[in-house]
Amino acid sequence: MSLLERLNNDMKQAMRNKEKDRLSVIRMVKASLQNEALKVRKEELTEEEELTVLSRELKQRKDSLQEFENAGRIDLVDKIRTEIGYVEAYMPKQLSEEEVAAIVTQTIADVNATSKADMGRVMGALMPKVKGKADGSLVNKLVQQHLS
Known part of the structure; x- marks a missing residue:
């Protein structure tokens, strides 16, 4: 439907x-x-x-x-x-913080990011994967934590 x-x-x-x-x-x-x-x-x-x-x-x-x-x-x-x-109620099931963190870690490894200078590349690759399934501010916070 x-x-x-x-x-x-x-x-x-x-x-x-x-x-x-x-x-x-x-x-x-x-x-x-x-x-x-x-x-x-x-x-x-x-x-x-x-x-x-x-x-x-x-x-x-x-x-x-x-x-x-x-x-x-x-x-x-x-x-x-x-x-x-x-x-x-109409949104897809939201990912937990742990699930988002796992996707963030995998994406950082995929794009070979090493510093905060790579944040744009990581976010560009990551957002299509979690679109509608995770809050953007949570994703941003986790990426910053992993890149620092």
Whole structure:
């Protein structure tokens, strides 16, 4: 089942269950996917493109969460956390920190990186492997630790 079909099914279910917040998030994600398809002039997005859109939606919400926490807006913090949970349900299973560290170590060995000057090469080779499966800031932190 494609992501769009899954979103449509979940949207119908959210309507039946009168889950307004969930319905709103599903509609936003679906709209983002459709806008991206229009932008790249395709009928359907590839899985990788869908994953990029989902990652963008998740990142936007996490950034908003940080801003609301800093501003002390507890009412909005709870709402955004709920939205993050809904978006994460459509993301692939996230890798643990140990799994990411193993991929980082292997990639560093593959590109023969020895210092922080090689960080760009390592990140360039690494990010396609963990796209959507690991948080970019965690990957960045682990690469820096291994290269120092």
